[in-house]
Amino acid sequence: MAFLKRSPWILHYDASSCNGCDIEVLACLTPLYDVERFGIINTGNPKHADVFLITGGINEQNREVVKNIYEQMPEPKVVVAIGVCAASGGIFRECYNIVGGVDKVIPVDVYVPGCAARPEMIIDGVVTALGILEEKREKMAGAAQTKESARRAAGEST
Template structure:
């Protein structure tokens, strides 16, 4: 009945150092147990409601990210986990790093930290749940992201 009682998440690793990824997986394992919120990790974007993104975007993976985002059905929520996904983090000046995930897809919630603790990630997921419910009530649809966009910043 209620979407927020059983959200399925898809975990997308963009440009991450694995630090956030293993903490996202640690959230799903018995000690932190995200499944008590009904969260299930799912491999395919077509069945997912919440997209958990770790790591910044670079010139090679930007279209992979957009492609996955476009395949998730509405309503959908994007959760940026870690400093890299939020702003580019420690690597924001690297030549191959474009920046945070929000430069190409709309992000609903951010979890700061390098890397964030599992409690913080769970907090972000719970925040995403209420956003998901609001989007469903208001019938808010995510817009289709064009694969060939102007993601290269003007100062590059």
């Protein structure tokens, strides 16, 4: 699974943002910033994704969709909350329909500030997330190894 670090695939979902951060996420993929040169690809399929980029403060109707997408992503996975709305609700915090922050619905690993977040900051956020993804992967690999050796030890004794 060492390929994860070299070619992470991202999934982007707009959970009640104003679109500003979303078009900046897309701008990261296009020629000026071109994150594809690092192997980062925007995929539409949660089952293929390693990094979940989410924007906006999440409203009541989106809550289930976000949970659903998060649960469909395979482990290890990281969540990057983009923009100030995703961190706290931002300018929409007082709106009646806004939950106020992605971390109220799913666990978040990295917060990217800004309204709208700049492409450079989004790329920086994803790079930070990759470090966390690597840690999670090692932890999973370690746990799997411990389990395997415990199973072997148990198998030999019986």
